Amino acid sequence: MTRPKPAIGFHRQDNQLYVDGVALCDIADNFGTPCYVYSAAAITQAVQNLTAALTEPKPKIHYAVKANSNLAVLRLMQRLGVHVDLVSAGEYARACAAGFTPAQMVFSGIGKTDAELREAIANNIGQINAESAPEVKRLIALASEMGARPAVALRINPDSQAGGHAKLSTGSHQTKFGIPLDEAATLYKTMAESGTIQPAGLAVHIGSQIMEMDDFAEAWQKMRGFADALREAGYEVPKLDLGGGIGVNYNDGTTADLKTFAGAITQIFADSPYQLAIEPGRVLVAEAGCLLARVIHTKEGVDKRFIIIDAAMNDLIRPTLYEAYHRIEPVRESVDDADTLPPADIVGPICETGDYLGLARPMPALETGDVLAVRSAGAYSAVMRSNYNSRVMAAEVLVLDGAAHRISKPQTLDDLLGADIIPPALRDET
Ligand SMILES: Cc1ncc(COP(=O)(O)O)c(C=O)c1O
Incomplete structure (x- = not known):
């Protein structure tokens, strides 16, 4: 029996989000978050x-x-x-x-x-x-x-x-x-x-x-x-x-x-x-990409919820730079109780009020470790990422012919610190 061809790009099946037939939760497990994923x-x-x-x-x-x-x-x-x-x-x-x-x-x-x-x-x-x-x-x-x-x-x-x-x-x-x-x-x-x-x-x-x-x-x-x-x-x-x-x-x-x-x-x-x-x-790449992020924890505000995720404005600056809207959805849908809950601001850990990926969004109850997909993030997204707050840059993954490939090396804190130079006069004598 021939297997049906997977749908092209991002698609939902059995309450899970996939890209070209590969489950996004598997990509998050295998490559870590935050992580950009593109569909060839x-x-x-x-x-x-x-x-x-x-x-x-x-x-x-x-x-x-x-x-x-x-x-x-x-x-x-x-x-x-x-x-x-x-x-x-x-x-x-x-x-x-x-x-x-x-x-x-x-x-x-x-x-x-x-x-x-x-x-x-x-x-x-x-x-x-x-x-x-x-x-x-x-x-x-x-x-x-x-x-x-x-x-x-x-x-x-x-x-x-x-x-x-x-x-x-x-x-x-x-x-x-x-x-x-x-x-x-x-x-x-x-x-x-x-x-x-x-x-x-x-x-x-x-x-x-x-x-x-x-x-x-x-x-x-x-x-x-x-x-x-x-x-x-x-x-x-x-x-x-x-x-x-x-x-x-x-x-x-x-x-x-x-x-x-x-x-x-x-x-x-x-x-x-x-x-x-x-x-x-x-138009050629925006819809072919998403940014995966994990929930660090949720916080009840006075009249709204905050969903604090491990992606931030340094990973995707478009929302705060251009007031850009990106759809944000849980990779695994469980109970859809978004209607019964106050809207949520989906924010990163950076020390800026402008550090958000989405504001006042209907969102189901989420728990630590849940994975979210920030959609339409293939254009002007990873290219604008930075190391602000000394955060290492999100990795990038390309799904090609049904397999996920890392397409940028994971940045480490050693890479970050190794790029700076302390002048000799400021170094401790050894
Ligand atoms: C000279 C030039 N050409 C092409 C583009 C691509 O624009 P877009 O991604 O909106 O198609 C830009 C981006 O602003 C540009 O500055």
Whole structure:
């Protein structure tokens, strides 16, 4: 008899939460908590869903490495045939280690250092997205000094207000990102006439966690108009990089409407001469991950419960940084008495009132040792973890073909303490 194929991603069966057929309570027992768990099958499906939704003209997908840069995740992305979007020398090193070639990379970012630009130019990175006049000036100087001709696109700022949170909005004139359209024409001309830079086209990225597809359409319309004007003026504009930002619904794990997203691209760029790219991060990995944590104990407050867990804001900062909502659920469901109990704040052990993973949540009675899953934690989660309060970083596990693999080494207190150096004058004489 053939065994039924396990459901893809996170799913419940017999009151237990599983990922790709592996029980999350077994992962918590085997790898400890707090611990990030990712589903390779769910990442694969997210890439396939986006690829399938895209219609002609199909943009090339450049995964935004910043969303989840674990080498195992990057290697999976590489196997899936997507390219990458980077923002630092560190992400460049990771992308190389995962097997991406420089030609498959777009290098974005508002403050690339000379060392980073030199490395990008020397290695012939596919496209550098420049974000300001001083950066273009530095690129021209570096390229002529190195005798190279890097492909550079200009990231325009279309003055869009889009983005799921003020801190996730990058397309307005009030932000540090991109070049206002009225300055971009002169700058494009400067690049084209420099003799050292190959003008690669334009880029835009208006923000993250965007659910309203009209926001994309509005920015892309402006981009198309500007690109057409540059071409009419005789400049080459081979590529348009439409950015990332597709949102996910953290209440139910669905994504923004991919068909509408793809439809807007087709409507605006059909029959256009441009090679298109997009830079999605969150939509490809958010729902494929969760953070597992154990209950340390519960505490009765004056008018609420506190569930104190072994994960904290250093492990997942999104709730306190962006007021982000993450579903939190017991991995093993026992009696569902949440309705009869006061709501609970799910908090970590860190000495900050902002150290919470969820506020005022209906939760069943929980006991010390129970495991909770903080859902939709595959994007902008582990990548932002820190050692605050001298807590070692949560481990990461990838479930691949029905088996759980550790994909980051467990950090120890020795690692933490060993990173600090006491100057000789402060050391005790021995
Ligand atoms: C330049 C750039 N491209 C792509 C992304 C990916 O955005 P998202 O993860 O929302 O798709 C970001 C993230 O903010 C970004 O800054």
